[in-house]
Amino acid sequence: MAIAKNANKKTIKTTKTKPSTKQPLSKFETKKEIKPTTKTTTKTTVSKTNKIADTKKPTTKQSAKTELKGKFAYYKTSKGNINFRLKAPNNETIAVSGGVGYTTLSACKAGIESVRKNANSPVEDQTLKIKTTLANPKFEIFCDKTGKFRYRLLARNGELLCSSEGGYSSKEGCKKGIESLAKWALNSDIVNDDK
Numbered sequence: 001m002a003i004a005k006n007a008n009k010k011t012i013k014t015t016k017t018k019p020s021t022k023q024p025l026s027k028f029e030t031k032k033e034i035k036p037t038t039k040t041t042t043k044t045t046v047s048k049t050n051k052i053a054d055t056k057k058p059t060t061k062q063s064a065k066t067e068l069k070g071k072f073a074y075y076k077t078s079k080g081n082i083n084f085r086l087k088a089p090n091n092e093t094i095a096v097s098g099g100v101g102y103t104t105l106s107a108c109k110a111g112i113e114s115v116r117k118n119a120n121s122p123v124e125d126q127t128l129k130i131k132t133t134l135a136n137p138k139f140e141i142f143c144d145k146t147g148k149f150r151y152r153l154l155a156r157n158g159e160l161l162c163s164s165e166g167g168y169s170s171k172e173g174c175k176k177g178i179e180s181l182a183k184w185a186l187n188s189d190i191v192n193d194d195k
Contacts, residue, residue, distance in 0.1 A: 070113045070184030073193030077101050082108040086185055089141060094181050098160030115161050119185040139178050149174035
């Protein structure tokens, strides 16, 4: 019996010396009650794992964004001028350059930069009975001779930068075309589309 008591005293002594000075042990505490230290370590490990996982996720999203890009494809017309088309990643034409075309490639690229700069301009709806005239730069929604909705983008000086390639059967479709232009114009590549 005396040996067992001594063994118990040793256990209590080692238990009292092991924990930090933050929480003194009572007479009835045993080694098993020092579990919070183990749980805290586990939580820290989990949070470190989550941080590592979180830093990997944005990289995947960023690579997905860079894969989908529109493009400004420039080409020479039969008269020798240079025009451009803005195409979505699925190769659908969103907009075409306005006017008769540019005389030089540098002028065409300046026109593309102007489209990018003004891609988020306000929209003026010219199909309404009561029209509100907005200052340039702006998009204008209008009806063509066949009754289809179209849009055009005007620069600050009123020059036509680009317009929808075809007409839309609904005004909502035309507005979505403008949203598509704003989405894909900003980071589109400029490529040669001469055949």
